[in-house]
Amino acid sequence: MAEYAGPGGITTHWYGLDAVTDQSNAVVAAGASAGVQVLVFGDSAADQLAPWRVPTRAVISATSGIALGKLGFAQTTDARATLTFTVPADQTIWATAASCSQRTDTPTVDPVIAAWDVRRTGGPDADEAVQRIRDFVLARGGS
Template sequence: MPTSTITESDAVEVLVAAGFDVSARPHERRGVDLLVSRDGETAVVDVKVRQKTIYEWDALRLLENAHERVLIVVPIASRGLIDAAKRDRRLGVVSLGNRLVIWNRKEIHSPDAIAKTHAPTVPGRRRNPWGRWAIMRAYLLNEKPRSQLELAEEAGVTQSAVSKSNSILEGLVVRSPSGWRATDRLALWHAFMAEYAGPGGITTYWYGLDAVTDQSNSVAAAGASAGVQILVSGDSAADQLAPWRVPARAVVYAASGMALGKLGFAQTTDERATLTFTVPTDHTIWATAASWSQRGDISTVDPVIAAWDVRRTGGPDADEAIERIRDLVLTGGRS
């Protein structure tokens, strides 16, 4: 079985399959919180993702200083963790491997629990280098040599982060008399596509009846009315940047959660979704989108992120669609 790192979004999928309504909202210190609703009750939860099983005393320690309910997400919940959640309603558990949720002291199984009875094998993982990935995109989006300060502004990172990343990217980037530039942007493209692990944060999945581009436009318009920053990505962005295939799924990034149910969407699972909605932890996507757009009306992510999301959506013509976006980037085109 392929290895993967579990995330908050994995928990959202299990919760939705088990009959919960889930939305995300930003948190100044933690990044993103979840709002979990079931049986008329809505609770803000502090999500704690653990890449291996923890035990009762670990859970009790997490509860000691908690101001909200705590939701622990693990590959497979230990018996002690389950028992602790059954004693204290402030503690919730999502056990991904057997699709089990402990909520309000009760065990709740998602409908597909029998089909998915094995826990994922999860390796250790360091913190995602979103700054370096943003700097790679900055080099891809503009072939002209620039100073480290200019690169920092385009990527939304510090100048010291650019310096550190340039050292790591040695061989792919070089310093010339007029500034730093990529030595081989095609090689840099392939390196980014191989390395990027996504924007993090929390993703919820939605089903709509309208055309995919109309779905993303609807969310973008609602975000503008509510003062929520929105960027469209994936097929919706590709349709604006380099049209090639009929969009299969809308991808939307937002600065905070929104009530998509009021826009006519129904919450669903990844497999059935026509739109994914993410409140990302990777805040560099806003900076590189602005750098690429170079205008006040920023509606899409930068094309490198758009191509990554097209690949994630997949489909028989995804590779050709990605090549179209890649060619746009490498020839210096603009939206």
């Protein structure tokens, strides 16, 4: 986790009024209906894998852009964003997500990348949230 540079690519920041998990779900649904592969990162992924803290920002990666303005989002700065959207340069995130047999309703990145993003996002309970993800992975036997 200390060496991963992140997914890179093109990132935009958006503001929405709905709960963060609802924002993630809306983008996942829009991607599915448009035939765009979408993965949920960070707190939203952690909330699916090993719930511990309330997500404050949705972080989504997709294989191509999605018209987020049509979903009710307004483009904003990183500091004000409730949703970060990336078309990543790191194409390995799709393979690692597929290789993890996740038991979630939402397509999430693999648990290690989710933990990396939770740690990157920070907060007073980030280390404990990362520990919860670690415990989740170990309880599953790493699969």
